[in-house]
Amino acid sequence: MCLTHNFWQLTISGLSDGFLYALIALGYTLVYGVLQLINFAHSEVFMAGGFGGLFAIQAVVGDKTPHGITSVMFVLLGVVVGAIVGGAVAFVLERVAYRPLRRRHAPKLAFLISAIGASLFLVNIAGKEFGRQAIPMPDLYTNGTVFSIFGADVQTNYVVVAIAAAVMLVFLDRLVAKTRLGQGIRAVAQDADTASLMGVNIDRVISQTFVIGGLLGGAAGFLFGLVFNVQNNMGFIPGVKAFTAAVLGGIGNIRGAVLGGLLLGVVENLGVSCVESAWRDVIAFGILVLVLLFRPTGLLGERLGRSA
């Protein structure tokens, strides 16, 4: 009863959330694929993208809300700047927080601590520099209902997020499946030692993987900021959710991350229609636990190398 009421509306807003989770989840999954490392600082790459996009937009948008083609250009600009900042932060992160450890063959736990340290550092440096208040993104378009489907209103926000995310997801999928760079990533994911014997430059591939994850995460940060707002600690919750999505779909698996993200978004949104909103996360994570009980490697299984 409660599910049918508002079903499509909640599914649509859930998909919009899910696309964002998917974009972030890819950052976790790609890095996990090549390094078997959960990059907990990835949520801050996301945050950095949000701030990058925010500042770019603040610099170019005046008091008036733009519309039409100008809106599209501004959104594109925000996505691109967010992605570049995210990619840059991810690149530096890999160089500073992970590569030195890898050189010294540090145990896995050291990487984890390094990740958490980097995450805390970035959250707080952003808080110090940009304040700890939430900062709204200037309006880039008038958010309203674009069209209705099954009686549900589809808002501009959803359309923007869905299109931007879908383009990037398809692009990434092709990149990993078809290009030389993608081959390198898959090779390292499958067996790093053998890959290096075959002439793959592991350091470079890892660095590139971080940057790709960072580009997606940064773009997601901008889109998130556009729909909600930008704040120094904005990455934590979406980061945890995206990590969950990655595990749900099968960590290390690109399509799994997308599936997991969309699924988590929809389940969360539908869940609150039945019970008090306080149960939102309980439902989402309850389902995660159930899935993992029956499929410990996630819905689509683990390996990046095999399935992509």
Place this chain on the structure above:
Amino acid sequence: MEIKTMVRAAVPLALGAVVLAGCSSSSSGGTGNGGGKKTFAIAYQGPLSGDNAQLGINMDNAVKLAVKQANDKGDLPFTLKFVDADDQGTPDGGPPAAQKLIGESDVIAVIGPAFSGATKASEPLFSQAHLLSVSPSATNPNLTSLGFSTFFRVVPPDDAQGKEAANYLAKVVKAKKVYSVDDKSEYGVGLSGVLEPQLKTDGVTVIHDGIPPTKDYSAEAQKVKGANPDAVYYSGYYADFALFTKALKAAGYKGPLMGGDGDKDTQYVVQAGAANAEGTLFSCPCSDATVDPKAKDFAAAYKAEYNADPGTYSPESYDATNAVISVLKGLGANPTRQQVADAFKTVDFQGLTKEIKFAPNGEVAGTTIFIYQVKAGKIVVVGTTADLIK
């Protein structure tokens, strides 16, 4: 195997890390010793970082200003300094912040804690240390019935605010169906817990939902829109109310929105966007220093010092501090914490916002509730509920 263990350890670790990330504290020392007089500190405890820091900063500034003015006057038998402790407005941030202040031996009285949850968690420590704590803003009704011996507050509890807000919705907004949302915090639940029964008494249908703070309120907004209420009341804090407002407007909800004192901050308008915030109502036991003629000097001094207008609960904090200073003056050059706490029970001080004197349980006398509204992007006072509800 190793990796799986790592992943399993990782989530709680990351959670712990974020808690740690929140821990930062700031304190600003006052002036040094003057002419052999002893130095005592008046402390402020409240959120100075975190999502709702602005409310805390409004108060921190006002307390600091009152201390500075008292020193500058030069008629004190001791020198006052100011310290503060950041509790982030959270229950778990309360005790460490309180402990920090208790540990500083020159702290003679505390203004704060600011938020109800943090107050509930901190007061047992203050009571134990016999350290006076005067909250300018913690409005949860239960706080004065928990046996805290050194707790006072200069604002009426949410009993008054919730009732008046409910009456306003029923009789002035003329809502037949109200969607009441709280943020599941000590404060939010307390406020909605008073609001909802009163609404029912007034013959209004109430739909309740509790939403712990989140960024994404779109599902909730759809729920609200689907229920088609005449008004929405949010019991929580401004950062969340701003996002909720945004989501409600995006979902196409057009009816009146109302929030409590925790929602009333200029940051609400900034974060929700002026167009979305326009028309939002607030109930608040707080007076507005920028329009109240009695508070003109204070507002000017505040502006000169901080280059910003006094905010929500700035005048109440200023009053609380001055009431404490008036008590300190009466105790001579060397008061003890216990003496201050005892003497404060009988204080009778004419402040900017009200006459500050207390019932034995620490509740301030008088319960004026104001209604505010966002008009042309600014939060302006509409009037007192006593005048508005006829």
